Amino acid sequence: MDNLTHSLVGAVIGQAGLKRKTGLAMPALIIGANLPDVDAACFLWLEGAEHLGFRRGITHGPIAWVLLPLVLAGLLYGWDRWQARRGKRPEGRLPVHFGWLYALSFIGCLTHPVLDWLNVYGIRLLEPFSSRWFYGDVLFIIDVWLWAILGIGLWLSLRREKHGGDWRKAGQVAMAAAVAYIGTNAIITWHAENVRGANFDQAIASPVPLAFWERELIIPNSGVLDERPPLILSQTIIDGVLGSTEQPPAFDASQCGTASVPASDSEVSAFLFWSRVPFLECDESGRIVVRDARYYHPSARGRFSVLLAKSQSERLIPTDPSS
Structure with a gap:
């Protein structure tokens, strides 16, 4: 998925209540949700279509799920200590606990391959143990409806927090709505591949922009x-x-x-x-x-x-x- 979606997911998870577990929780969740895309640096040394065979691989696999959050948590923990030594640590920041920083970085990082699996582009979830591609065929790579669900939920949560309301509930409802939306799209994809494409050996139901209820059915010859x-x-x-x-x-x-x-x-x-x-x-x-x-x-x-x-x-x- 696009990085706005990844960022919104991390932010809404924080607004669902997890951001109160430790200081710098929101950076851990939002940066962690985008961290596997560090493989975009391959554009610096690969040419033409070579990046297609490199991306969504090693930085999206099991080893990265463990190591990338560890690096992020270490950097955030060190940043907090550096600010404290220089007397620039914000007074309102919660105490920073490395364990929670790592846990939230891990949660944020794990949402990334889950979301990337949902589209037709594919992801190598088991790299480096296996180079097999996995495809969910559930969401278009840029889904404005998911943006709306998460964005409105985030805005309501922040607004309620500012006015002393129950901001956690707004975040939790937004997460539930996003999961329900994804589930609905999964059912639409299943119907397209198994009903519309029932007479073919292979059918790929590709989501289209905007019209989330439609699928472009691809039947390889x-x-x-x-x-x-x-x-x-x-x-x-x-x-x-x-x-x-x-x-x-x-x-x-x-x-x-x-x-x-x-x-x-x-x-x-x-x-x-x-x-x-x-x-x-x-x-x-x-x-x-x-x-x-x-x-x-x-x-x-x-x-x-x-x-x-x-x-x-x-x-x-x-x-x-x-x-």
Whole structure:
């Protein structure tokens, strides 16, 4: 999920009552809820699509769940002590207990992979013990309705706290409402994949922006080119929210020229490692592009695609597409 959602979840957990357990509880919860995204630093050394195969991995797995909160709790504890030595510690801050700081940092950090699992992008929950991707297909990666539930609940809680009211209850109601909303979306996804997609071996129900009650049903074609993961030779059906179908064009290698394509092996390997429903397509210049059906819409194509170099095209594309 986006970082605003992660931050709101951490803040609402604090307003549900946990922020009174120790000083600096809110920073522990909010920063902890965002901490696994430190893997975004990979943009400093990875190129092109390579980041797709790196992110949501090692910093989102079990070892990180333990170590990242420990680092955060240590930094916050040290910050409090540093302020106290310099006489700049706020008078209204509660006493800081390292144990509670670690527990709250851990809770905040744990909410991150749970939320990331909810969308179609995927997460490697068991890294480094396993590189398997897990997908919840429950929420769109940016969910404005979840923003509204958590944001309004946070505002009401802070407002009640300012006026001496029961601010904990507002936070608790917001958390309950968020859980109920997520559960409702899980039921919608299950219905789309198991009822609408009942006649297919595989069906991916992809949530769409704004209309949380709708699902874009992706049915991968059985014709594949590579073994792991498959490249779709012919049409992958994307059943749109209005009942129409949008289909990637059938791949025709004879229409694509690949001599000037500059993609590297590492980019393609990373893309295929990340991709869930990959397929081949010719772009406007006649070059071969690998895309993913989850992100076939024009707004996402540039960020979720990779060009094939000539050597890769010769390796991947058979002379007879039916072979």
